[in-house]
Amino acid sequence: MNAGRPVASTRSANPLRLRGVLVKHDIQFAHLRVRLLRQSGRMVGQPISPADMSLLLLRGWMPAVMRDADVRATTEAFLREHGVPEAELEHVWLHEQDDTPPTPRNPLDKPPTKKALREAATPQQEPRLELPEPEMLSPAARSQFKLVRHPFQDDVQGPQDVFMTADQRYVSESMYYAAKHGGIVAVIGESGAGKSVLRRAFQERIRRDDDPIVVIQPRTIDKTKICSGHICDAIIGDLSSETPRQSLEAKARQVERLLMASARAGNSHVLMFEEAHDLTNFIIKLLKRFWEMEDGFKRLVSVVLIGQPELRNLLDERRNFDAREFIRRCEIATLPTIDRHLEDYVALKFRRVNVDATTVLAPDAYDAIREKLTQRRRNSNDVESNVYPLVVNNMLIRAMNQAAELGFERVDAKLIAQV
Numbered sequence: 066m067n068a069g070r071p072v073a074s075t076r077s078a079n080p081l082r083l084r085g086v087l088v089k090h091d092i093q094f095a096h097l098r099v100r101l102l103r104q105s106g107r108m109v110g111q112p113i114s115p116a117d118m119s120l121l122l123l124r125g126w127m128p129a130v131m132r133d134a135d136v137r138a139t140t141e142a143f144l145r146e147h148g149v150p151e152a153e154l155e156h157v158w159l160h161e162q163d164d165t166p167p168t169p170r171n172p173l174d175k176p177p178t179k180k181a182l183r184e185a186a187t188p189q190q191e192p193r194l195e196l197p198e199p200e201m202l203s204p205a206a207r208s209q210f211k212l213v214r215h216p217f218q219d220d221v222q223g224p225q226d227v228f229m230t231a232d233q234r235y236v237s238e239s240m241y242y243a244a245k246h247g248g249i250v251a252v253i254g255e256s257g258a259g260k261s262v263l264r265r266a267f268q269e270r271i272r273r274d275d276d277p278i279v280v281i282q283p284r285t286i287d288k289t290k291i292c293s294g295h296i297c298d299a300i301i302g303d304l305s306s307e308t309p310r311q312s313l314e315a316k317a318r319q320v321e322r323l324l325m326a327s328a329r330a331g332n333s334h335v336l337m338f339e340e341a342h343d344l345t346n347f348i349i350k351l352l353k354r355f356w357e358m359e360d361g362f363k364r365l366v367s368v369v370l371i372g373q374p375e376l377r378n379l380l381d382e383r384r385n386f387d388a389r390e391f392i393r394r395c396e397i398a399t400l401p402t403i404d405r406h407l408e409d410y411v412a413l414k415f416r417r418v419n420v421d422a423t424t425v426l427a428p429d430a431y432d433a434i435r436e437k438l439t440q441r442r443r444n445s446n447d448v449e450s451n452v453y454p455l456v457v458n459n460m461l462i463r464a465m466n467q468a469a470e471l472g473f474e475r476v477d478a479k480l481i482a483q484v
Contacts, residue, residue, distance in 0.1 A: 082159050100139055201462075209468070336368050404435060438452045464484050
């Protein structure tokens, strides 16, 4: 006896016409999935899982974490936004082969229990550590600490301004090796961890050393809308002055020809995506096809993805099994915090503006910053550190402003605790 899901039948295995409508209008399944938000459980407000999305499209099984009526209403509103005619909307909830409606299996369509209402109202999510918000460095603080230039604004003007720990150098070398030798690497770091600085340092190294590596960055601002055509256009535009062909088939042949000619001239090529956590599952799968392009034993394209921790979910085979070909070949490099190197980081930032950090921060301020930016997880011995460059910058600016306002000679632990 099967509980929860109906027994699979010929009818229940038929895809919904909804699937065909999405394909016909070139709408990514993932774009619809992120609009269908859970209404129960510990992940209330989060999109339904890829598995639930597949079951909805391929078998017509409504997600158990949403009410059927809300699934239909949200989906139909989404389709209207994408220009799907009303005549097609009338049939999206029928199966493709036998015109039967989808199988209801949704406990949320029953009156919710008190327990379900309580769970929905109080999702069990880990509370986030409150981080300092950015603010301007006050004239009083500039005057007190004798700062002719802002230590944290436009603070990376060249390689000499880049702060790198041994771990960060390893990540940088991983990017370089992948770009040079046809690899795949994903660089993952929190907001403010230094991903953009690392990318800029990588490109500066190529320019400085005159390395024959062509960095190709598709410029589509909305990464959720990137498609194979955009990537092909970027390759063609960066390697030649040719006009991209119209059809994808002709465009693909043009790309391969240009890459082979450039590789035989001694160049390597790397497709680089910032904000890669916004890419869709479909594009992750597609990148494997670009990476497979080769000329004899030489791969024509490397792939470097740079993104926030959500990128790790996208590269989790358990969540995105269809992209396992790419995921299993992708090295993941995580940008660490600067916990153990905080003093050195702060010293560099003030040294570049000709100020001794010891005249700004008391020795006990550093441990206070670490403590302030560290959170112990609930019911666990695990700790989460947020000692990232941008967060440290914001905290020090606030602390310096308060020091000038309150008459503190230097920023010390007592002042940090109040920030």
